[in-house]
Amino acid sequence: MNYRLTCLTPTLVGDGQRLSPIDYMVWKDHVNVLDQWRIFRLLAKGPRLEGYLSQLKKAEKLDFASWGGFAQNYAGRRIPFEDASSTYYWERTHAEHLFIPTFSTGPSGPFLPGTAIKGAFRTGVVHGRLTERVITDLAARVTSEGRMPRRPAISAEEAALGSSGADPLRVLSAYDSKTVPASTFKIYLLRTSTLESRGAGRFELAWKQIPRGSVKRAEDATPAFAEMAVPGTIFEGAWHQNKFLSQPEIGKALRRRGPINIDAMFELVNSYTGQLLKIQKQYAEWSGLTLLKSTVEQLDARLAQVREAKRGCVLPIGWGAGFLSKVAILNTQDETYRGILRQVGLYARAIQSGLPFPKTRRVVFLGNQPASLPGFVHLEVTA
Secondary structure (H helix, E strand, O other): OOEEEEEEOEEEEEEEEOOOOOOEEOOOOOEEEEHHHHHHHHOOOOOOOOHHHHHHHHHHOOOOHHHHHHHHHHHEEEEEEEOOHHHHHHHHHOOOOOOEEEOOOOOOOEOHHHHHHHHHHHHHHHHOOHHHHHHHHHHHHHHHHHOOOOOHHHHHHHHHHHHOOOHHHHHHOOOOOOOOOHHHHHEEEEEEEEEEEOOOEHHHHHHHOOEEEEEEHHHHHOOOOEEEEOOOEEEEEEEEEEEHHOOOHHHHOOOOOOOOOOOHHHHHHHHHHHHHHHHHHHHHHHHHHHHHHHHHHHHHHHHHHHHOOOOEEEEEEEOOOOHHOOOOOOOOOHHHHHHHHHHHHHHHHHHHHHOOOOOOOOEEEOOEEEEOOOEEEEEEOOO
């Protein structure tokens, strides 16, 4: 069996690597990634090596006036900005915000790690099989012990799927995809939106600016840049279902709750995505981001088509998709759930504010307009 994953919005699944501002130069609306070893070998033949090394050591960005020729002649890769306006915002942004996360790449080229697919798929399945009792029991433990258990998600996940031996997802394996051409990627500009209360259940859009807090105009917010696969990019790889573990008698020996049904799992993931898109649509309405709302509605329409045709699932994956794409419980307005989140130092202050949680979104700008959410893909499995 094989899978086919199609990017519906700009998508980044990284390997933890980032381009620092001295690893590249911006020239002609492209990020030109310098081939540093080739440059070192060239400069070692003359007197300019010491000057170049000195600037690499001290400078936040390379001086284009002195070294711009390298961007033209010694670039290992040239990645275009999604829109020419990004060059302007890049030039006026401090260097500490110009580290660009890059797509996962191996010796043969860019690829999609199978673990990213399996992890996102697992989140959707757990969401579909969690019960209110699991959340209530966890909240009771937090209240009785006066603190959050060390690994609270483990017990909830085992309650939803079973112990490691009975876990139905053990049957499935997603392998790393085949490599795709480097030309399928662009550098996208993203900014972080937030909500500010205006009373009576009304909210107003603002944008995060570091270190000030928030500003009204998007162009004044702190931008981020990321290498992302463009919508329509297709990743293909092997999808394996372990026949031995799929046998009913083996499932019975492992005390699995029922037979493995891949179609049912896809439906659980689609149900999870449907609830997520409903939340994102509500956020777009609160914030007044009409283009973002239109994108969410298009994703919702695609999800309906996928469910009707039973062609796999739509799900969020990778970098930038935010808190809601990483948790199996989406109803953050539930008081029992909020009581649990209050015990997490990272979220306590946001919960206490009384605002919708999370109140921020990382928004992808298309054509210099806030238009999309990152990381939504369509996953199909074929024989």
